Amino acid sequence: MRNHHRASRRRERLGPPKVELNLTPMIDVVFQLLIYFLLGTSFAVGEQTFRMDLPDRGGRGQVDPFELDDSPVMIRVLGSGRVDVPGPWRGPNRTINLAEFLEEQRLDRGGLLPTDTPIHIDPNPGVDWGEAVEAFNAAVLAGYHSVGFAEGTARAGSGR
Amino acid sequence: MSALSRLDAGRPVRTGANLTPMIDMTFLLVVFFVLVSRITAVEQVPMELPVPNDPASNPADETARIVVNLAAGELANPRSVTLDQTAYGLDPGGLQNLEIELRRRLTNSPEVQVNLRADRRIDYAFVAPVIDTIARSGRGTGRPDGVRVNLVVMNEHERGATP
Numbered sequence: 161m162r163n164h165h166r167a168s169r170r171r172e173r174l175g176p177p178k179v180e181l182n183l184t185p186m187i188d189v190v191f192q193l194l195i196y197f198l199l200g201t202s203f204a205v206g207e208q209t210f211r212m213d214l215p216d217r218g219g220r221g222q223v224d225p226f227e228l229d230d231s232p233v234m235i236r237v238l239g240s241g242r243v244d245v246p247g248p249w250r251g252p253n254r255t256i257n258l259a260e261f262l263e264e265q266r267l268d269r270g271g272l273l274p275t276d277t278p279i280h281i282d283p284n285p286g287v288d289w290g291e292a293v294e295a296f297n298a299a300v301l302a303g304y305h306s307v308g309f310a311e312g313t314a315r316a317g318s319g320r
Numbered sequence: 321m322s323a324l325s326r327l328d329a330g331r332p333v334r335t336g337a338n339l340t341p342m343i344d345m346t347f348l349l350v351v352f353f354v355l356v357s358r359i360t361a362v363e364q365v366p367m368e369l370p371v372p373n374d375p376a377s378n379p380a381d382e383t384a385r386i387v388v389n390l391a392a393g394e395l396a397n398p399r400s401v402t403l404d405q406t407a408y409g410l411d412p413g414g415l416q417n418l419e420i421e422l423r424r425r426l427t428n429s430p431e432v433q434v435n436l437r438a439d440r441r442i443d444y445a446f447v448a449p450v451i452d453t454i455a456r457s458g459r460g461t462g463r464p465d466g467v468r469v470n471l472v473v474m475n476e477h478e479r480g481a482t483p
Contacts, residue, residue, distance in 0.1 A: 187339070190346050197353030207369065208377035208475045209435065214455040215466030237444075256373070283444040290370040290440025292447070293473055297372035309451060 210296060212308055232278035233262075234310065237295045239287045248272075255294050262302035275303050280310035365389040365402060369474040370440040377473050384432045385470070386425055388418075390450055392439035401450050410446060415453045422457035426467065433468040 235258065236244040243258055245251030252261040262279070265271035279299040283292040292309070299307040367389070389402045400407040401418060408418040426432060434454050438447050451469070458467035 183339075183343070187343060187346075190343070190350055193350050194346055194353070197350065206475050207380060207472055208375065209380050209470035209472055210377050212469045212471060213466045214451065214458065214469050259374075285443060285445035285448075287444045288440060289438045289442045289444055289447050292444050293370035293440070293471060294372050296471070297374075297376055297473075301374060301376040309448070 210293075210300060210307075214308070232280040232310070233273065234280050234282050235295055235299065237281060237283035237287050237292055239284055239291065241291070243295060255291065255298060258295060258298035259301045262299055262304065266303060273304075276305050279304045279307045281307065282310045365391045365437065367391040367437065367439040368441060369437060369472055371474045371476055375473060375475045377475060380435070380470065380472075384429055385435045386422065386432055387435045387437060388422075388450065388454065390436070390438035390442060390447060392441050397443055397446050398439070410449060415449055418450075419453045419457045422454060423459070423461060426457060426461040426463070430462065433470055435470045435472050437472040 234246060236246070237255070238244060241255050242253055243251075243255050244253075245258070245261070249261075249265065252258050262273075263269060265273045267274045281292060281295050281299065283295070296307055296309070386403065390398055391402070393399050398410065400409050400414065402408070403418060403421060406421075408414040408421075422434070426434075436450070436454065438450070454467055454469055461467075
């Protein structure tokens with residue numbers, strides 16, 4: 161009985177009991193998740209794009225009777241850094257010289273080609289995609305607006 | 321006796337950092353990473369993208385996009401092309417299924433573009449049929465200029481430290 165009174169007096173002296181939520185495990189888990197996502201996430205840093213419109217030339221689209229059929233400049237990508245640009249010029253043999261050559265051919269640089277001349281990249285089937293894109297990049301770098309890939313005469317795009 | 325001691329005379333001094341802002345920030349970061357990592361997992365397949373010298377490419381814009389991935393297989397050339405996390409074979413049947421799915425999405429979203437991510441080591445012979453398929457998928461979707469395709473490359477100059 162005396163013990164009971166003593167305990168109740170102690171409770172009164174300490175005041176009402178405090179009820180607190182223990183957040184520590186939740187914070188631990190949240191930090192674990194944060195570290196996991198920090199380490200596991202990889203962003204598409206450095207990824208860029210070449211824009212290209214791909215018309216469906218094989219379909220029965222509407223044909224504009226007034227549209228002039230510009231003859232495209234074909235750039236054959238032969239592999240191992242070699243290219244061939246057939247035409248009334250002495251074209252470059254190497255991809256690294258392609259951008260400079262195409263820029264010299266621009267009408268506003270004293271050449272024959274307006275910048276909206278269709279440029280068709282025609283890689284050999286065994287050529288790496290990276291090398292095909294390198295030729296595409298050279299044409300865009302030279303300032304042409306209508307660059308695409310060719311497969312025979314069936315398909316061409318226009319890109320920049 | 322100092323002023324502080326006089327104020328708290330007879331009581332133990334309780335010191336504690338207020339953790340609430342830190343927990344708030346941590347939760348925000350977790351939510352951010354959960355959302356972002358889900359998106360990139362769907363769109364980003366690890367591969368070696370083309371790295372042009374002196375690239376004339378543009379930063380990717382925020383337009384709605386469909387990402388078509390063509391990753392190199394064990395023997396360099398791929399066996400399938402993936403759209404989101406669905407793989408389509410490079411045989412005529414697989415490419416036809418890809419065309420149907422692309423056309424469905426292009427019809428539903430008039431503004432959507434197609435991002436083509438292809439490994440630089442792949443032969444062009446494997447990429448060309450995928451480009452043809454993307455071009456065909458625009459048929460009947462009200463795109464007179466054709467499907468807008470973005471060829472994805474890596475610009476080493478823009479590349480920072482990747483976690």
